[in-house]
Amino acid sequence: MSPRRPVRKRPARRSVEIPGDPRDPHGFHRAVTDWLEWLAAHNYSAVTVLDRSWYLAMFISWAELRGITGPRDVSLPVLEAYQRHVGLRRKSDGMPLAWSTQSKCLVPLRVFFAWCTRTRRILYNPASELVMPRQNHGLPKATLTHDEVEVVLAVCDTTTPIGLRDRVVLEVLYATAMRRGELVGLHLQDVDLTRNWLTLRQTKTRWDRVVPMGERAAAWLRRYLAEGRPELLCGPDPGLVFLAANGEQLGPKWLSSQVRHYVRAADLGKAGSCHLFRHTAATLMVERGADIRYVQELLGHRDLGSTHIYTRVAPERLAAIHAATHPGAVLATGREDIKAATDE
Numbered sequence: 260m261s262p263r264r265p266v267r268k269r270p271a272r273r274s275v276e277i278p279g280d281p282r283d284p285h286g287f288h289r290a291v292t293d294w295l296e297w298l299a300a301h302n303y304s305a306v307t308v309l310d311r312s313w314y315l316a317m318f319i320s321w322a323e324l325r326g327i328t329g330p331r332d333v334s335l336p337v338l339e340a341y342q343r344h345v346g347l348r349r350k351s352d353g354m355p356l357a358w359s360t361q362s363k364c365l366v367p368l369r370v371f372f373a374w375c376t377r378t379r380r381i382l383y384n385p386a387s388e389l390v391m392p393r394q395n396h397g398l399p400k401a402t403l404t405h406d407e408v409e410v411v412l413a414v415c416d417t418t419t420p421i422g423l424r425d426r427v428v429l430e431v432l433y434a435t436a437m438r439r440g441e442l443v444g445l446h447l448q449d450v451d452l453t454r455n456w457l458t459l460r461q462t463k464t465r466w467d468r469v470v471p472m473g474e475r476a477a478a479w480l481r482r483y484l485a486e487g488r489p490e491l492l493c494g495p496d497p498g499l500v501f502l503a504a505n506g507e508q509l510g511p512k513w514l515s516s517q518v519r520h521y522v523r524a525a526d527l528g529k530a531g532s533c534h535l536f537r538h539t540a541a542t543l544m545v546e547r548g549a550d551i552r553y554v555q556e557l558l559g560h561r562d563l564g565s566t567h568i569y570t571r572v573a574p575e576r577l578a579a580i581h582a583a584t585h586p587g588a589v590l591a592t593g594r595e596d597i598k599a600a601t602d603e
Contacts, residue, residue, distance in 0.1 A: 275309065287322070338385055346392070407529070408433055411525040424491065427476075428514070430480070455476075493506035
């Protein structure tokens with residue numbers, strides 16, 4: 260099955276207009292603008308600054324509808340009312356926002372009002388006693404088997420530059436378990452085809468790391484760089500490995516949509532996009548006996564606790580260890596065995 264025609268990529272959101280009156284020295288606009296400049300000056304990533312400005316703008320729009328125009332007007336009951344507003348929001352499918360999404364809406368408020376308190380813009384931090392949503396420790400919604408991955412990979416039409424690029428995207432996601440943001444920002448200078456390594460720079464955790472991609476993904480990447488990428492390049496070369504149809508950088512959300520299309524086209528009865536391959540790679544490695552610390556390094560987790568979820572989604576591995584070590588795991592076949600087991 261050939262992939263759908265590439266959709267024209269929307270321009271990336273590079274800035275957010277902060278609501279409020281810029282002339283008001285005590286208003287939201289002045290305070291948030293100063294805070295965002297402080298974040299940038301203290302080496303926070305551009306993505307972090309953009310995300311926090313987005314969530315602050317949402318809160319300010321909500322607050323101004325209720326006559327609240329500045330940090331001085333905000334109290335704990337106001338923030339709790341906004342928290343209820345966020346908790347009652349529904350997605351297009353009628354489901355509530357996940358706890359992680361709710362936290363993303365609220366965490367910037369806590370950080371912003373703490374900064375306002377430190378800089379003496381307000382005397383009391385109204386967010387200091389705001390109770391955040393309880394975190395769920397659920398398992399990933401789905402993972403693929405190796406055979407299922409092969410089915411998804413086979414959907415790509417590698418006779419076209421777009422199809423070849425998409426096949427290599429899936430191969431690299433599966434081989435390295437990298438995040439989508441790390442993939443779209445991958446530069447040519449960070450590819451080492453001699454050792455089959457990729458260097459991921461200034462990732463989500465702000466740590467550079469080197470990840471292996473194996474011989475197969477490296478072979479597909481060589482073919483794409485020789486045959487597919489030159490066809491996609493138009494205008495000045497941005498130096499990125501993966502290019503959109505217009506020769507520019509791939510958009511993260513567009514990439515998720517494209518990968519989701521291939522998973523759906525494989526007709527496996529499972530859904531997912533870029534993170535599905537990250538979960539799958541980590542789970543299969545743990546099932547095959549990989550030390551969890553090496554999986555942590557591959558995924559780029561700072562905290563080992565974030566990686567331990569993959570020991571919970573590898574039941575085959577746990578079952579094998581259980582059968583080999585638990586004294587009651589094997590069914591006794593003879594009367595002597597049953598008596599021996601009873602005596603124990």
